[in-house]
Amino acid sequence: MLKILYSALLFLGLFSFSVKADLVQVISDIKPAIVAIGIHNPLAAPRIRLVGTGFAVADGRKIVTNYHVVSALLNTERNESYVVLSGNGSDIKMHSVLSTKTDSTHDLAVLSIGEKLPTVNLANNKLIAEGSSIALIGYPITAVLGLYPATHTGIISALTPIAIPADNSNSLNSRALRQLQQPFLLYQLDATAYPGNSGSPLVDIKTGKVIGVVNKVFVKSTREAVLSDPSNISYAIPIHFLHTLLK
Template identity: 50%
Template sequence: MKRTLVYLTVVCLIFISFLKPISAHSHIDVIAKVKPSVVGVGLYDALGAQTHQLKGTGFVFGDGTLIATNYHVVAQELDPKFVQYHIVFSGSGRHPAVDRAEIIASDPLHDLAILKISRKLPPVTLGSGQMKDDGTEVLLTGFPIGAVLGLYPATHRGIIAASTPDVIPSVNSNQLTTHLLEKLDKPFLIYQLDITAYPGNSGSPLYDAKTGEVLGILNKVFIKESKETVLEKPSGISYAIPIEYLRKLAVRNKIAL
């Protein structure tokens, strides 16, 4: 009897030891699949203190020339008196490739923008647009602290915590902008995430940890104290726009997916 119990215990331990590497290995494969499609989105300013400025993250989709990111990442108005234009950083390391980009579609309400570059990069696979269940394991790849030392995308792991209306109460009435009032009038569901992210992650692809299909676009981080302490004390609560709205933006502008 004792020998049988020992035998069963050994078998169970061996089985468990095989399960863990399989899960980890699956994440490695999925991240390796998505990572080449993650790009930096920024601004070229010929007269700026820093000519090539990284503003946020984006990802390649469609025919390989299309870049999805947040509208707020590219919302800065370009000054016609200076040489300024949007750029996309690709690759990794201290010397990434840089391509000039043009905004071809935007949706301020859902905080989305589509850019186009002249050459093709590896595209991601977009999800169907159907909302995913709470508890779905997800990955997030982007540039959480910018590109101080070069372009090095980082991946965080978490779950979809909830599908919730995209409304965050204002501290006072002075903060009720026209854009926010429109959101209050026409609320839509976004993903609330139990995942660590930072301001530089804006525009990062949120993707299924098992398949690599992009489910959403990260667009904001809940700050529990102040913007100055967000790197030191992250809240672990983030939000992402469902991929449904990127698909709709593309269709409205006759952009092939």
């Protein structure tokens, strides 16, 4: 009996070590492709306001993020424009966005820039199983932490329809109405995400491939509570919708 118990504990220890070792490699592989999305205003101070996370795919000139990250109307009189920021810490490079391709229904956007960046590997269209270990990497509280990508881990806790009722009718914009009429499955995560994580890659720790795009956080009470009292419930768009947008 003791021998069986010892063998079981040894297996669990080796499994835990393997997951941690995989995660270390995943972070090392993914981080160079992580970028920040910002709004550049040459007349403001500071000139760049960070609004979300993104990651490079394909030839390195395509940047994936959420539609809602780049959907705000810009002040053209003040020459506002969306920009992509690559690098880390104080070693930052700004890239102009040359064009934008969007899928508002699935909250996805692909930005084109002129310079190649390191890229991630995308998984195929198959949904991964509930219980799978995942990581999300991005800028959780962009304006506060700056360009230092942070990693949060968890599991796929459910595959759930996006058609979650709004608090009231005033919250139902045209995109929300389309989603209610044509619901699709999202990954529900037990990993902690914050507003700046919008557009972060969702990574399968086992394969190191991106399986989704983080797009929202469940808010328990107020927006301020997202920072002080996070719900630990986040959602991500499955990668097959991105494959369609990239075609």
